[in-house]
Amino acid sequence: MTTVSQPGIKDTTQELARWARLLRYDTLRMISNAASGHPGGCMSMAEILTCLYFHEMKVDPQQPDWLDRDRFILSKGHCAPILYAALARKGYFPVDELRNLRKIGSFLHGHPDISTPGVDMTSGCLGQGLSAAVGMAMAGRIDRRDYRAFVVIGDGEMNEGQLWESAASASHFRLDRIIVVLDFNALQFDGTVHEVSNPGDVRGRWKSLGWNVLEIDGHDIPQILDALRQADECRGRPTIVVAHTIKGKGVPFMEGDYLWHSLMDNDLLTSFVKEMHDELQRDPDGFDADRLW
Amino acid sequence: MSCSATRTASMRTAYGEALVEVGRTNPNVVVLDADLSKATKTSLFAEAFPDRFFNIGIAEQNMTTVAAGLATCGKIPFATSLAVFSTMRACEQVRTSVALTNLNVKIVGFYGGLCTAENGPTHQCIADLGVMRPLPNMTVLAPADAPSCKACVRWAVEHPGPVYLRGLRDGEPVLYDETGPADVSRIQIHREGNDGAILVNGFMLHLALEAADRLAARKIHITVADVITIKPIDQKTLLEIAGNVPCVLSVEEHNVLGGMGSAVAEVLAQKHPLPMRIMGVPDVFSNSGKHSLLLEAAGLTTEKIVENAVELLAAT
Numbered sequence: 050m051t052t053v054s055q056p057g058i059k060d061t062t063q064e065l066a067r068w069a070r071l072l073r074y075d076t077l078r079m080i081s082n083a084a085s086g087h088p089g090g091c092m093s094m095a096e097i098l099t100c101l102y103f104h105e106m107k108v109d110p111q112q113p114d115w116l117d118r119d120r121f122i123l124s125k126g127h128c129a130p131i132l133y134a135a136l137a138r139k140g141y142f143p144v145d146e147l148r149n150l151r152k153i154g155s156f157l158h159g160h161p162d163i164s165t166p167g168v169d170m171t172s173g174c175l176g177q178g179l180s181a182a183v184g185m186a187m188a189g190r191i192d193r194r195d196y197r198a199f200v201v202i203g204d205g206e207m208n209e210g211q212l213w214e215s216a217a218s219a220s221h222f223r224l225d226r227i228i229v230v231l232d233f234n235a236l237q238f239d240g241t242v243h244e245v246s247n248p249g250d251v252r253g254r255w256k257s258l259g260w261n262v263l264e265i266d267g268h269d270i271p272q273i274l275d276a277l278r279q280a281d282e283c284r285g286r287p288t289i290v291v292a293h294t295i296k297g298k299g300v301p302f303m304e305g306d307y308l309w310h311s312l313m314d315n316d317l318l319t320s321f322v323k324e325m326h327d328e329l330q331r332d333p334d335g336f337d338a339d340r341l342w
Numbered sequence: 343m344s345c346s347a348t349r350t351a352s353m354r355t356a357y358g359e360a361l362v363e364v365g366r367t368n369p370n371v372v373v374l375d376a377d378l379s380k381a382t383k384t385s386l387f388a389e390a391f392p393d394r395f396f397n398i399g400i401a402e403q404n405m406t407t408v409a410a411g412l413a414t415c416g417k418i419p420f421a422t423s424l425a426v427f428s429t430m431r432a433c434e435q436v437r438t439s440v441a442l443t444n445l446n447v448k449i450v451g452f453y454g455g456l457c458t459a460e461n462g463p464t465h466q467c468i469a470d471l472g473v474m475r476p477l478p479n480m481t482v483l484a485p486a487d488a489p490s491c492k493a494c495v496r497w498a499v500e501h502p503g504p505v506y507l508r509g510l511r512d513g514e515p516v517l518y519d520e521t522g523p524a525d526v527s528r529i530q531i532h533r534e535g536n537d538g539a540i541l542v543n544g545f546m547l548h549l550a551l552e553a554a555d556r557l558a559a560r561k562i563h564i565t566v567a568d569v570i571t572i573k574p575i576d577q578k579t580l581l582e583i584a585g586n587v588p589c590v591l592s593v594e595e596h597n598v599l600g601g602m603g604s605a606v607a608e609v610l611a612q613k614h615p616l617p618m619r620i621m622g623v624p625d626v627f628s629n630s631g632k633h634s635l636l637l638e639a640a641g642l643t644t645e646k647i648v649e650n651a652v653e654l655l656a657a658t
Contacts, residue, residue, distance in 0.1 A: 116415075163414070163443045170414060174438045180404045181439065184411020184419075187396060191372070192415070211435070214404035222396070 061104065062270045068138070069099040069270075071340070073299050074325050075134035075147055078342065080312055081319045083151040086159075088318065089309040091131035093234040093267070093294035094201055100273040101199055101230075102135040105281075110140040113166050119196050120169045120185045124178020125203035125232065126160040132168070133157050141167035144342060176209025178202060179229060183215055186224040197226045197281070205237030208246045213258075219287040220259035227287040228280040232267060234296035236307040255289045267292025352512040354452060356488035358383030360495035361420060362390045368499055369394075370416055374409055376402045376423040382452050382509075384422050406432040409447045410439035418446055418499055424458070425451030425467035425508055429474055440504045441477040447505075448498045449474075454484065454508035455544060455595030456623065456637060462630035468623045472600020474506040475573050482573040483526060484508040484594075484602070486517055486547035490530075490570060493522030508544070515548040517568075526570045529579040535563030538655055539583050541606050542593045543569045546642060550593055553647035564651065572602045577609055584610055589617040589658045591651055595642060598622040617658045619650055 073095050080086035102108070106119040123132045130150060137144045142156075142165075149155035156165045160173025170181045182198035189196050206212050219227050233251070235242050242248045255262050261283045265272040273292070280288035296310070297303025300321060312318065329341055365371045365387055372394045379385040379397055388395035398405040402423050409419035421428065428451035429436065440447045451470055458465045474482050483498070483505060485491040491509060498505045523530050532547070533554045542550040547568050554566045565583055569575065584590060590610065592603035603620030610618060623640045637643060 120414075163445075170411065171438060171443045174434060177403075177407045177435060177439060180407030180435075181411035181414070183404070184408040184413070184417075185415055186411075187372075187408070188412050188415030188417050191393060191417070198411075211401075211403040211407070214399075214401035215408070218398060218401070218404055218408065221399075 061274070065096070065099050065103055065270050068103045069095045070329070071138065072099060072131055072134045074322070074329060074341070075137070075144070076131040077300070077318060077322050077325065079130045079134065079147050079150040081315060081322045082148060084315050085151060085312055086130055087127040087311050088300070089236070089296040089303055089307070090125060090203060090232065090234065091128045092298045092300055092303060093296045094128060094232045095131060095299065096268050096270055096273055097201060097230050097232060097292055098131055098135050100270060100277065102139055104274060105277045106199065107196070108139070110167065113141060117194050117196050120182065120198040122170045122178040122181055122198065122200045123161050123172055124200050124206060125175070126173025129157070129159065129161045129173070132161060136167040139167070147342070175203070175206045176211040179212060179215035179219065179227070182227050183218045183222070183224060186219070186226045187222065189226055195226065197228055200227070200229045202229055202231050203237070204231060204233045204235060204242050204248065205245070207248055207251070216255065216258050216260065223285050224287050225284050228277065229287065229289040231289055231291045232294055233291055234294045236296045236305070236310065238307070238310050240307055252291060259286055261286050261288040262291060263288065264291045265293070267294035268298060349516050350513045351488035351516050353485070353488050353491045353510045353514050354381065354383045354512060356491045357450070357495065357509055358386030360492040361387040363492070364495060364499045365391050365394065368418065370418045371499060372396070372412055372417045372419045374398055374405050374419055374421045376400055376405050376427065378423055382422045382450070384420075402427045402432040403435045406435035406449070407439040410443060410445050413445035413447045418448070420448045420450055422450040422452070424465060425454040425470045426465055427451070429467070429470040429506065433473060436474070437477055441479045444479045444503055446502045448507060449505065450507045450509060452509035453511055455510065456628050456640070457511040457545065457595075457633050459633040459636055460630055463627040466628055468597040468628070469600065470506070470508055471572055471596050471602065472604070475600065475605065479504050480573065481505045481571065482508070483571055484543045485526070485570050486544055486568055487514045488516060489518040489520055489522035490526065493526050494570065497526045510545055514545060517547055517551070523570065527576060529576040529583070530568040530570065531565060531579070531583070532568060533564065533566040535565050536586050537562045537564050538589050538591065538651060539565040539567065539587045540591045540593060540647070540651065541567050541569050541580070541583070541602070543572070543602050544595050546593045546595055549642070549644045549647055552644040553651065556644065556648050557651060562651070562655065569602050569606070572605050575605050575609060577613070580606065580609055581614055584614045584616060589654045591619050591621065591647070591654055593621040593642070593647055595637070596622050597625055599625055617654060619654050621647065621650055
């Protein structure tokens with residue numbers, strides 16, 4: 050585990066924790082509205098995505114196609130709602146659009162689509178995101194641009210052969226502008242990762258392919274920020290941050306229950322969303338009512 | 343445009359040369375291969391532009407999505423392998439990363455049809471056109487010879503969006519002049535006659551031309567047209583041809599299901615129904631052996647084309 054104690058990071062941490070809380074709310078509200086979706090894996094990556102979009106990544110919502118922007122690929126594309134929440138809160142499109150998740154005519158598809166403002170690559174057919182990042186990093190090298198390509202992968206994706214093809218390529222071509230975060234919540238659709246398919250020595254598998262491997266608590270914001278800084282400084286090889294997380298984190302009835310990979314009980318979720326809404330409104334450290342929906 | 347076959351040329355070499363040519367004029371052209379660069383002749387591009395060539399290794403699924411990633415950044419990638427792997431091993435990646443995204447990726451597969459002959463049915467590919475055709479946004483090209491293959495490469499660079507280019511091998515009779523067809527998206531008419539029409543593509547073109555000569559000797563004058571672009575098919579020319587003949591025969595080195603013949607039939611059945619026969623590889627896997635013998639076993643010979651044409655004419 051990476052340990053961090055950086056002076057001055059406390060304010061940043063508190064601010065990012067508030068963003069993460071808001072993204073969780075937006076996400077659950079969207080899924081409850083749509084009456085379908087994948088809440089468990091969204092909750093486990095809330096701090097990771099918050100740190101990327103609200104701290105680490107060089108992006109400009111006013112210029113979604115800016116050539117020098119950092120790229121982001123949500124390889125575990127079923128967690129699209131939390132990506133949409135982050136994009137809306139960053140200003141890529143109005144927060145109001147979040148009401149239209151999975152609705153016909155909206156650009157907020159069930160899985161990320163490259164046509165959505167701020168989405169750099171279509172994803173959700175698992176195991177493909179890192180390959181796209183390899184292509185983006187190769188293009189950056191040809192064009193002598195120093196943007197980075199961030200990829201969030203799920204642990205279940207390690208079942209896919211293509212992921213390992215792309216892991217070998219990223220290392221073979223020494224694509225050090227690729228930074229992968231593994232949302233290691235240890236649960237997939239049908240059960241634990243160990244029940245479904247042996248993940249082996251995860252750290253060792255990436256290390257043996259030549260990756261810089263970091264391991265953190267994926268809900269600890271200072272640890273995430275520190276790992277992203279270390280990844281940025283690493284030269285000559287790509288980095289993977291193995292982030293240990295809890296599926297459903299922040300929602301008591303969801304935490305650690307693989308059945309909440311997908312929406313299990315919308316009545317239960319909807320009443321939780323109402324409670325969360327009221328709490329956020331009451332929270333003295335919270336958000337203006339008009340930032341909620 | 344059309345010239346009679348007095349020589350043969352390698353389509354693979356033509357492809358490699360065409361890549362170097364477009365690579366010279368367009369710095370965005372990049373080429374990927376899956377450990378077959380010496381077979382597909384992408385090695386020629388690799389020598390000329392080492393910084394824009396990526397050998398991905400034997401990982402076609404990865405190669406396809408890597409190409410898509412490059413295309414998101416403005417590159418024009420040619421992801422090259424054998425037809426069977428480009429379109430079938432990586433089928434879902436082609437669908438999701440390339441067709442659904444509508445990115446400017448060119449998927450290239452050599453040894454289309456039976457021409458990898460002795461390597462047997464594992465490496466032959468009689469389903470690529472049928473697999474690629476129903477993917478929205480995908481353009482499907484199947485040239486007959488070296489000059490038309492080069493023309494397809496040049497066309498693909500100039501036309502943004504996903505393209506599947508089916509390549510063959512070596513020794514294809516040269517049927518176009520050096521510059522190839524001016525516009526590969528149009529059906530190319532090689533012979534004109536009103537007794538019937540053969541719509542053909544790929545390696546079958548020279549057989550159809552031979553068949554037309556034999557039929558002409560029997561006072562049967564038929565149109566022979568090369569359907570290089572199977573999707574979107576050139577409906578205008580197709581319907582013009584159909585309007586001038588009583589029947590149509592299609593001939594291709596592909597499964598009789600789902601390929602060029604199907605594409606032609608889809609148009610004619612709805613817009614200009616007329617008697618038609620589809621010649622191709624019967625819906626069975628082939629064998630290992632000489633290309634000419636495999637074609638013979640599949641019924642894809644000049645004699646069989648003549649026979650089918652005569653039968654079809656007699657019935658109409």
